[in-house]
Amino acid sequence: MxxxxxxxxxxxxxxxxxxxxxxxxxxxxxxxxxxTILAGLFGSAVGSHNFAIIFVWxxxxxxxxxxxxxxxxxxxxxxxxxxxxxxxxxxxxxxEPGKKKVGLGKRWPRFLRGNWLQAFGxxxxxxxxxxxxxxxxxxxxxxxxxxLLSLLLSLIFERRAFCNYLCPIGGFTGLYAxxxxxxxxxxxxxxCAAHSEKxxxxxxxxxxxxxxxxxxxxxxxxxxxxxxxxxxxxxVNLRPWGSDLQADTRHNLSEAFLGLVxxxxxxxxxxxxxxxxxxxxxxAYNIGSRDWFLFAGIFLVAALILLPGFYALCVSWASKLxxxxxxxQKALAHYSQALVPLGLMxxxxxxxxxxxxxxAYVLPVIADPLGWGWNLIGLQSKAGVGQSSAxxxxxxxxxxAAGLFWTTRVTRRISESNRQSLPLILFSSAFxxxxxxLLIG
Amino acid sequence: MNTNxxxxxxxxxxxxxxxxxxxxxxxxxxxxxxxxxxxSTPTDRTIRIEASRFQFVPGEIHVNPGxxxxxxxxxxxxxxxxxxxxxxxxxxxxxxxxxxxxxxxxQSGVFRFRCSFACGNLHPFMIGKLTVGSNHLLxxxxxxxxxxxxxxxxSMRFGALRLSQGVQ
Amino acid sequence: xxxxxxxxxxVLVIGLLLIAIAVPVGGYLISSANMDHVVExxxxxxxxxxxxxxxxxxxxxQPITLHMTSDDVVHGFAIGKSDQPTIExxxxxxxDTTLTFDKTGTYTFYCTHWxxxxxxxxxxxxxxxxAGPASQLDSEPLYLQLGIDIDAPHLAKVVPTIxxxxxxxxxxxxxxxxxxxxxxxxxxxxxxxxxxxxxxxPSLSKLTDSDLWDVVRWLWERQTxxxxxxxxxxxxxxxxxxxxxxxxKGDGVMVKGRPTMTPENMGHTLVRPPxxxxxxxxxxxxxxxLEGKIIRGGMGTGMPSxxxxxxxxxIDAIVGYLYTIAWNSVGVSSATPTQDMSxx
Numbered sequence: 001m002x003x004x005x006x007x008x009x010x011x012x013x014x015x016x017x018x019x020x021x022x023x024x025x026x027x028x029x030x031x032x033x034x035x036t037i038l039a040g041l042f043g044s045a046v047g048s049h050n051f052a053i054i055f056v057w058x059x060x061x062x063x064x065x066x067x068x069x070x071x072x073x074x075x076x077x078x079x080x081x082x083x084x085x086x087x088x089x090x091x092x093x094x095x096e097p098g099k100k101k102v103g104l105g106k107r108w109p110r111f112l113r114g115n116w117l118q119a120f121g122x123x124x125x126x127x128x129x130x131x132x133x134x135x136x137x138x139x140x141x142x143x144x145x146x147x148l149l150s151l152l153l154s155l156i157f158e159r160r161a162f163c164n165y166l167c168p169i170g171g172f173t174g175l176y177a178x179x180x181x182x183x184x185x186x187x188x189x190x191x192c193a194a195h196s197e198k199x200x201x202x203x204x205x206x207x208x209x210x211x212x213x214x215x216x217x218x219x220x221x222x223x224x225x226x227x228x229x230x231x232x233x234x235x236v237n238l239r240p241w242g243s244d245l246q247a248d249t250r251h252n253l254s255e256a257f258l259g260l261v262x263x264x265x266x267x268x269x270x271x272x273x274x275x276x277x278x279x280x281x282x283x284a285y286n287i288g289s290r291d292w293f294l295f296a297g298i299f300l301v302a303a304l305i306l307l308p309g310f311y312a313l314c315v316s317w318a319s320k321l322x323x324x325x326x327x328x329q330k331a332l333a334h335y336s337q338a339l340v341p342l343g344l345m346x347x348x349x350x351x352x353x354x355x356x357x358x359x360a361y362v363l364p365v366i367a368d369p370l371g372w373g374w375n376l377i378g379l380q381s382k383a384g385v386g387q388s389s390a391x392x393x394x395x396x397x398x399x400x401a402a403g404l405f406w407t408t409r410v411t412r413r414i415s416e417s418n419r420q421s422l423p424l425i426l427f428s429s430a431f432x433x434x435x436x437x438l439l440i441g
Numbered sequence: 442m443n444t445n446x447x448x449x450x451x452x453x454x455x456x457x458x459x460x461x462x463x464x465x466x467x468x469x470x471x472x473x474x475x476x477x478x479x480x481s482t483p484t485d486r487t488i489r490i491e492a493s494r495f496q497f498v499p500g501e502i503h504v505n506p507g508x509x510x511x512x513x514x515x516x517x518x519x520x521x522x523x524x525x526x527x528x529x530x531x532x533x534x535x536x537x538x539x540x541x542x543x544x545x546x547x548q549s550g551v552f553r554f555r556c557s558f559a560c561g562n563l564h565p566f567m568i569g570k571l572t573v574g575s576n577h578l579l580x581x582x583x584x585x586x587x588x589x590x591x592x593x594x595x596s597m598r599f600g601a602l603r604l605s606q607g608v609q
Numbered sequence: 610x611x612x613x614x615x616x617x618x619x620v621l622v623i624g625l626l627l628i629a630i631a632v633p634v635g636g637y638l639i640s641s642a643n644m645d646h647v648v649e650x651x652x653x654x655x656x657x658x659x660x661x662x663x664x665x666x667x668x669x670x671q672p673i674t675l676h677m678t679s680d681d682v683v684h685g686f687a688i689g690k691s692d693q694p695t696i697e698x699x700x701x702x703x704x705d706t707t708l709t710f711d712k713t714g715t716y717t718f719y720c721t722h723w724x725x726x727x728x729x730x731x732x733x734x735x736x737x738x739x740a741g742p743a744s745q746l747d748s749e750p751l752y753l754q755l756g757i758d759i760d761a762p763h764l765a766k767v768v769p770t771i772x773x774x775x776x777x778x779x780x781x782x783x784x785x786x787x788x789x790x791x792x793x794x795x796x797x798x799x800x801x802x803x804x805x806x807x808x809x810x811p812s813l814s815k816l817t818d819s820d821l822w823d824v825v826r827w828l829w830e831r832q833t834x835x836x837x838x839x840x841x842x843x844x845x846x847x848x849x850x851x852x853x854x855x856x857x858k859g860d861g862v863m864v865k866g867r868p869t870m871t872p873e874n875m876g877h878t879l880v881r882p883p884x885x886x887x888x889x890x891x892x893x894x895x896x897x898x899l900e901g902k903i904i905r906g907g908m909g910t911g912m913p914s915x916x917x918x919x920x921x922x923x924i925d926a927i928v929g930y931l932y933t934i935a936w937n938s939v940g941v942s943s944a945t946p947t948q949d950m951s952x953x
Binding site for chain 2: 681682683699700722723725726728846847850851852855861862863
């Protein structure tokens with residue numbers, strides 16, 4: 001067995017089942033989120049002096065990419081403040097479910113399920129990222145819009161509709177959570193089979209049924225199922241990285257699309273934010289200009305045609321090299337598992353390339369979050385412009401190489417033979433070389 | 442469950458250890474082994490860089506190791522700066538006034554230079570690139586990536602490394 | 610559901626939210642409360658709104674503190690016709706300065722670091738009211754007193770062919786009629802016109818054309834001091850080089866893409882400044898004319914008006930420096946050949 005059940009420790013089990021720790025963290029993130037919106041709307045327009053910019057795009061983003069996802073899978077979702085107000089209304093209580101539930105509780109439309117909306121959402125973010133990432137006001141407006149949208153959807157639809165189907169962060173967090181080292185699963189299936197009440201399913205804000213849970217992509221680690229299960233039959237397992245990526249796990253085409261969008265975005269964003277090409281940055285920044293439309297066109301062609309096309313070629317080639325017959329659609333979905341570790345590590349490398357440079361701004365922005373001339377923590381020095389250290393560059397190289405190592409293993413695992421895994425390894429190698437050239441070249 | 446049609450025999454732990462050691466040693470070698478720079482006589486260079494919101498023109502500069510590089514920085518619109526990663530080199534340009542600074546390019550590799558005076562929204566991404574000599578890190582990265590792909594393959598032959606496989 | 614726990618949870622959520630809201634709101638209220646005789650002034654590029662406060666009114670003798678920051682790029686603060694030190698304003702950072710005016714009047718404050726092509730428009734006023742002596746801020750400039758049309762063309766009819774030597778000109782000073790050495794003549798006559806006048810003097814007929822240029826250069830340079838020249842240079846670099854170019858050629862970064870000034874487009878469109886490195890440009894202008902251009906600006910050409918900014922001393926320094934550009938450009942290849950009207 002390669003699973004280490006944390007709940008076997010009574011103290012850990014008690015903490016996980018107790019609603020207070022998670023609730024306190026969520027209350028803090030909600031307050032932080034609110035403060036961030038206020039800072040963005042009313043604070044300094046100078047990005048380096050605004051809590052909203054530094055914390056959302058440097059501190060929180062780095063924490064998400066370097067810590068929450070690689071070590072906790074979809075763990076951010078368990079303390080994310082965005083769905084909170086809606087969830088509280090839906091279940092009629094802040095600490096625990098109550099009687100007065102608010103909301104229409106409709107089912108999410110079938111045709112909007114899957115990762116399609118999230119993938120498109122992420123593409124849209126990419127098109128406007130040069131402005132969003134650099135404007136405190138726009139950042140705040142986006143956050144405000146997201147939290148209001150999530151609230152609105154919670155009043156119409158059941159459960160965490162925004163998180164499941166719309167949140168762009170949720171999209172890739174879920175996708176990469178399949179490679180993460182944490183999972184929630186049932187301990188013994190027979191116990192569930194004999195238990196007719198599905199309290200766990202009713203309690204799950206994600207609409208998952210723990211017994212049927214095979215992938216961590218849609219589990220937000222909220223522990224509600226753990227708390228309501230009368231048989232104490234739910235485990236929180238530590239597991240090896242990449243566990244949901246197997247030869248026999250089921251995946252769908254929308255996952256493949258999301259995986260490809262994430263790869264294309266990593267390439268384009270690396271070019272824009274870490275590259276020396278001023279014309280590209282200006283084109284990405286001057287939204288509505290002719291150059292921006294050209295940029296948007298190239299971005300969309302790369303993300304919707306070129307990269308998926310290259311991927312599809314490799315997949316159909318690989319399919320011909322094996323015996324198992326799959327439709328192209330199923331093959332595209334099946335092999336998209338290889339894109340998960342590849343994308344995760346590419347995003348980690350890209351995050352290192354731009355965020356490490358600016359870490360020195362975190363403390364000053366805590367001392368003066370609104371850029372109003374405060375000094376809340378008695379800071380003595382100001383941040384310099386920052387630089388990419390040799391260490392950070394070597395780290396990016398190692399991370400990208402590790403990504404290729406990992407995705408090669410996953411590809412081999414989900415393929416029938418060495419030969420069949422070669423086309424996808426070619427794809428992954430080409431992508432890795434692209435990232436290397438953009439970040440290190 | 443193991444569904445691969447070809448199932449190589451489990452390999453002994455000592456072979457696994459050997460593989461891991463060789464792999465890590467190779468990776469360290471690739472990353473850190475000193476590489477010679479292409480022979481070139483250091484020359485004096487003067488490079489004129491125009492800074493505007495939000496780019497440096499030229500954005501990419503190539504010099505040889507040991508070159509004495511004089512940068513003439515001219516700002517086209519607002520106060521900009523130029524700070525070169527890894528080198529203690531920082532200039533500030535008032536618009537219309539050429540400012541000069543000189544440094545010796547004694548470290549090889551690729552170094553980004555950045556605007557060091559807030560000049561608007563895109564300021565943190567106002568970046569240019571200086572290449573001194575050959576970009577060995579890129580070369581190392583490419584070779585390491587190759588090692589990674591090969592290593593990934595080879596590692597699948599070790600049953601003990603199939604940690605994440607076959608669990609329901 | 611345990612109501613006590615639920616209420617505690619709700620209280621915690623509301624409490625934390627209140628803290629999150631109280632920090633910015635409270636901070637804002639606290640800082641607004643201490644605003645007696647404090648003005649918060651935000652500097653922004655004119656495209657983004659310029660100075661956030663356009664006019665400040667203060668009593669004579671009453672100290673006022675300006676709490677300043679920049680919302681975009683590096684700016685600076687200075688007061689025209691005053692010896693208050695200039696203050697750099699860094700984006701996102703706050704800097705304070707306390708001013709006390711002992712004379713009434715309307716002062717102009719302005720930005721001191723180029724912040725785009727509209728930088729020179731970035732100005733505001735400080736009205737100092739109350740009972741007190743008035744400052745001499747507005748006095749009629751010489752060109753108005755004399756009725757000089759500073760928009761009329763002023764290309765020099767004659768220019769030297771080799772660089773004049775003021776040192777040599779000084780040796781010939783004893784030959785000059787009195788009017789040649791008066792300050793009034795200097796102020797009201799262009800070098801070229803004075804040269805022509807001296808050329809027609811019978812008492813100077815033995816001097817060569819270049820001797821006369823040496824004399825004229827000496828007459829001009831004796832109106833300056835090394836300190837005023839270096840002050841003029843500094844002012845030129847800080848205020849003018851971005852448009853006029855470091856060398857005065859009219860090729861500054863701010864005028865890229867603009868057409869060269871012609872009689873047809875002058876006054877109708879933004880043009881490049883004239884080329885000071887062509888001696889014809891400045892040697893045909895009198896100091897009063899140049900002073901007028903500096904004070905009033907060029908109607909519609911893009912030349913700012915500096916009347917509220919520079920003191921007389923500063924303008925004299927600038928004018929003195931400008932002529933050195935002209936003198937030093939003689940004989941340099943970019944100057945176009947001239948008509949030599951020397952007498953045999």
